[in-house]
Amino acid sequence: EAGVTQFPSHSVIEKGQTVTLRCDPISGHDNLYWYRRVMGKEIKFLLHFVKESKQDESGMPNNRFLAERTGGTYSTLKVQPAELEDSGVYFCASSQGDPIAGGPLGTQYFGPGTRLTVL
């Protein structure tokens, strides 16, 4: 079974440009999460989808970030316009079951991440 995949693995852009990150969750996983790790800091939650609906986007830094999950399959995270402080590694994770229940079904599996560098 394929794991969570992310594209691209690396992206280097200039301040003011736009970048779109893509995540393909594990097949059959309704829950999809985006996290970000800025250098030297902890991994921080950005948002959570249940199928195509945004369950919680309280971790999104500002309105320059837009996440979508059309059809409840893959998800995209767009940063427009990018700023220097947006640099970091963006992780996507997915889980099979209802996280409310806790337990193994709510376990989140992570993708390899996209390393974004804004110059």
Add this chain to the structure above:
Amino acid sequence: GQQLNQSPQSMFIQEGEDVSMNCTSSSIFNTWLWYKQDPGEGPVLLIALYKAGELTSNGRLTAQFGITRKDSFLNISASIPSDVGIYFCAGQLSGGSNYKLTFGKGTLLTVNP
């Protein structure tokens, strides 16, 4: 917001030695998780703990969920070179919309052969 204090920040050990790292929180979590991240990869789940007081092993790894639900530790016995990486603890609440993982800052482990 919730924060996890993970220690130590880094460790340099000799192959064969045992390793211990821990996380503490001012808030209660219902689930504690330990992940390992290799260079260029995403965090990989090592051990998940779902009950206060639970002690779980996975090969050379042992982790415990503190009774107070505010702490957890991870032990690695007889370390080997492939144990090198960053180890993260993460806490999760369950119920309502509390599904997000709160991570510690990580412990960078270096194992000298």
